[in-house]
Amino acid sequence: MEPTNLQILLAARPEGLPKASDFEVVHNPLPVPKVGEVLVENLYLSLDPAMRGWMTDRPSYIPPVGLGEVMRGLTVGTVLESNDPGFAAGDRVSGVLGWQRYATAAGSELHKVPAAVPPTLALGPLGMTGLTAYFGLLDVGEPMEGDTVLVSGAAGAVGSVVGQIAKLRGCRVVGSAGTDEKCRWLREELGFDEAFNYKTAGDLGKTIGETCPRGVNVYFDNVGGDMLDAALRNLARGARVVICGAISGYNATEPVPGPANYLALLVQRARMEGFIVFDYAARYAQALAELGKWVAEGKIRYREEIVEGLENAPAALPRLFTGDKRGKLIVKV
Ligand SMILES: NC(=O)c1ccc[n+]([C@@H]2O[C@H](COP(=O)([O-])OP(=O)(O)OC[C@H]3O[C@@H](n4cnc5c(N)ncnc54)[C@H](OP(=O)(O)O)[C@@H]3O)[C@@H](O)[C@H]2O)c1
Known part of the structure; x- marks a missing residue:
């Protein structure tokens, strides 16, 4: 059977704390990468307080997510197919690929995650x-x-x-x-x-x-x-x-x-x-090198809480606001 793309769309603008009915879970065919694009299978999705702002129709540093669009989110995943010479199948990458299992993106929108970095760390202290x-x-x-x-x-x-x-x-x-x-x-x-x-x-x-x-x-x-x-x-x-x-x-x-x-x-x-x-993108590499050293030396410690299953992301999001989680909140896609 062909794999399908599980996606979570923004269905309604929340009033107060976001709730499950503000989202819609859909299944669509896999996207096909164009020239210069890569197809990525998302492994982990970061849940971030900023998502609450992106769900509201109000001017900000980034436009809001449109109703019916895939909810925005930072992910880490594996390249399945590449039409960008800078990436190869098997590469680990991070980018704003959304609440979905598969995504296509221009190579220029992705950051490579070194193989030695555990993927969830690329959403936490090393992301x-x-x-x-x-x-x-x-x-x-x-x-x-x-x-x-x-x-x-x-x-x-x-x-x-x-x-x-x-x-x-x-x-x-x-x-x-x-x-x-x-x-x-x-x-x-x-x-x-x-x-x-x-x-x-x-x-x-x-x-x-x-x-x-x-x-x-x-x-x-x-x-x-x-x-x-x-x-x-x-x-x-x-x-x-x-x-x-x-x-x-x-x-x-x-x-x-x-x-x-x-x-x-x-x-x-x-x-x-x-x-x-x-605004500091030009200096990410230098900062990640220093953070990576501190994490490797045990000078920066962290904890993370992993929610199993992308379909559980809507129910997990409010935990950022109730504080019912320890450390970085991440969804295993
Ligand atoms: N400026 C930027 O570029 C940028 C980038 C990323 C994140 N941020 C901001 O950084 C902050 C932390 O984000 P994060 O990803 O690290 O989230 P987080 O701290 O891992 O999760 C949010 C935490 O906020 C606390 N909280 C929730 N409601 C609260 C309230 N009413 N009063 C006090 N504390 C409350 C909760 O912990 P307790 O159990 O302690 O209440 C909760 O665990 C957020 O404001 C986020 O928007 C800014």
């Missing part, structure tokens, strides 16, 4: 996740030895790498996460100096003050909302606030209020700056 942590912290946050670096969403895919790179740079690192188990993992296995559970901490501003007594030199923000406001209350002179994401507001159905404490930027001569990892 977009690690690159986001690397450039966001080092280029935007500019940590200096001895700085206090506060990271929210610290037990997540990006945050856990941020904290470990900051430790490698000689910083004092404090993280926030949503369970005591995640906080223990940060302290006991990743070497964070302090970690607190933002759900049970009570007054976040006071907790940050207690865990960062010399003030926060770099705040790497993955969550926005109350955490951002509380961090602003505790900035040190000349602090850098890195806006990586604001997951606490991604499912909001009403406009999200801005940070009340923004004037701390003035008082502390601080700056707040957002970034998009794609």
Whole structure:
């Protein structure tokens, strides 16, 4: 029997948390690669908070996914057939190939994944996740030895790498996460100096003050909302606030209020700056070489949670927002 292409389409624009009925599972014939294209069998799909934004019809750094289109997603897979001289059958590649088992793409849209790299790592610390942590912290946050670096969403895919790179740079690192188990993992296995559970901490501003007594030199923000406001209350002179994401507001159905404490930027001569990892593409190879060395030496540790079966991706996506997962959330296609 001919294999068919299992695809998951965006069927509706979510209201609040995405649900299964926002997606449609279909089976189509395999795509045929044109000249300059390759056919890829996807092995793993990365689930990312940004997907929630891509499902909404609103101007952003990338157009939204259209209704009836294959849901956008970063994957790692194997080349089955190549009409691009730069790729051969059997090559391992990564690219934005979507929520589908098979995809065609121009070779220029794909990155080769070295055979020695386990494929799921190419979606985690040795992929977009690690690159986001690397450039966001080092280029935007500019940590200096001895700085206090506060990271929210610290037990997540990006945050856990941020904290470990900051430790490698000689910083004092404090993280926030949503369970005591995640906080223990940060302290006991990743070497964070302090970690607190933002759900049970009570007054976040006071907790940050207690865990960062010399003030926060770099705040790497993955969550926005109350955490951002509380961090602003505790900035040190000349602090850098890195806006990586604001997951606490991604499912909001009403406009999200801005940070009340923004004037701390003035008082502390601080700056707040957002970034998009794609803008650093010219430097990915150099960053991946350094991240690869740190992972091989055990200096960057990680955990991942693998969901079996592409058809289970819609049910898994909300776990990014409930926090019901440990480390990087990945779907085995
Ligand atoms: N700027 C860029 O180029 C770029 C690139 C990639 C990712 N990002 C951003 O980076 C952030 C982290 O992404 P990731 O892939 O590493 O995801 P992740 O951290 O692995 O997963 C999301 C985590 O966010 C936490 N969370 C969910 N709702 C929350 C809330 N209301 N308040 C506080 N924490 C909440 C949950 O952990 P808890 O159990 O701790 O609540 C959850 O595990 C996201 O904001 C994402 O959009 C930005």
